[in-house]
Amino acid sequence: MSATPISRRVDRIKPSPSTTAAQRVRELKAEGHQILDLTVGEPDFDTPEHIKRAAIEAIHRGETKYTPVNGTPELREAISAKLAQRHGAHYSHAQIAVGGGAKQVIFLALMATVDTGDEVIIPAPYWVSYPDMVLANDGTPVVVDCGEDDGFKLTAPQLEAAITPRTRWVVLNAPSNPTGAAYNAAELRALADVLLAHPHVRVLTDEIYDEIWYGTGRAPTLVGVEPGLRDRVLVTNGVSKTYAMTGWRIGYGAGAADLIAAINKLQSQISSCPSSVSQAAAVAALTGEQDFIAGMVATYRGRRDELVRALEGVPGISCTTPQGGFYLFANCTGLLGRRTPQGAELGTDEELARYLLETQQVAVIHGAAYGSPGYFRISFATSNAVLAEAAARIARACAELS
Ligand SMILES: Cc1ncc(COP(=O)(O)O)c(C=O)c1O
Secondary structure, eight states: OOSSOOOHHHHHOOOOHHHHHHHHHHHHHHTTOOOEEOOOOSOSSOOOHHHHHHHHHHHHTTOOSOOOTTOOHHHHHHHHHHHHHHHSOOOOGGGEEEESSHHHHHHHHHHHHOOTTOEEEEEESOOTHHHHHHHHTTOEEEEEEOOGGGTTOOOHHHHHHHOOTTEEEEEEESSOTTTOOOOOHHHHHHHHHHHHTOTTOEEEEEOTTTTSBOSSSOOOOHHHHOGGGGGGEEEEEESTTTTTOGGGOOEEEEOOHHHHHHHHHHHHHHTSSSOHHHHHHHHHHHHSOOHHHHHHHHHHHHHHHHHHHHHHTSTTOEEOOOSBSSEEEEEOGGGTTOBOTTSOBOOSHHHHHHHHHHHHOEEOEEGGGGTOSSEEEEEOOSOHHHHHHHHHHHHHHHHTOO
16 A cells, blocks of 8 residues: 555546547557557547648747746637637637646636535536546536437436536537537527526536537537527637647637636646647647648548448447547447357447457447447547448457347
């Protein structure tokens, strides 16, 4: 036992299952196994050249020192312009926080607002980090099961039923990781009506996949649908997914100035500021040419369609087509309870994921990690060849079940 015990806060949480899965795949590959990795949570595209160039130029200009805690004015200006275009709302520099990824901003927002026993409503399937972030900040995650019949989306009656006097936040992630689901304007209107009746509840909208969108036009936003909620909404986003910049670690939050000031206060004690060089790259990403995004989305769309087609042909698996993002959340309830050729019963999605990994070297993440057993998540941020081979192997593995 170590001299200083590890805090209860840390004991309460688990490492991110997607990070753990990615680590397991790396280990298996290092041992020489040929793994088809469908766990990746990041674009397989390279960061565009003009963004890399901006970072190199920033280094040469000597922009290698601390920046303001809440990011450079240039970056806040670029974020403000993006938010105006997306939400039809003006956010001043005092209403924008910049952090080491959207993940850090979300964590700091919870740290800034959640006290022991405060509740945070999290619709499931959820991004794996939300419940653990709430627990790490002494809060209580209130998970609401959002079934496939409702498109994996939180309904207004569900929201109404989950709100208590202790509710601090409801988290809305659209397009969603892991389902790709997104709310339409009528659904947002219904949620907004519930929220207007409960002024103590804030909303965290995680919009990290907003540009990876397969619908026509743009997906509506809560602030766009109900500007009256603006001061209670923290919009979070970043450059990781849209610009293939996961390693640069730049994300942001926009909302009420007092909340942003609290986030910045924490940031000043935690990391002082995000990386200066990455901030310069993020300015180039947000203000530079955006045309390549359409090409990237078209590539993802082609992969999505192929994947859905291939898996729909596998007895026991069914899919709701994702509207955005680069994940497919496949329903595998039709396979549970069946037996492997070795005689083992596949009782859970986790056992199914292990079976696929061990017998076919296909790595997926089981649905229970996202709060929704009976599913598994496939990332299609990988080549068509890998996806086609993986789908063929999944079909083979399923055909061998009795
Ligand atoms: C839903 C969701 N939110 C936030 C993040 C974190 O993004 P960032 O790289 O900006 O921290 C991810 C990354 O996987 C995500 O899937």
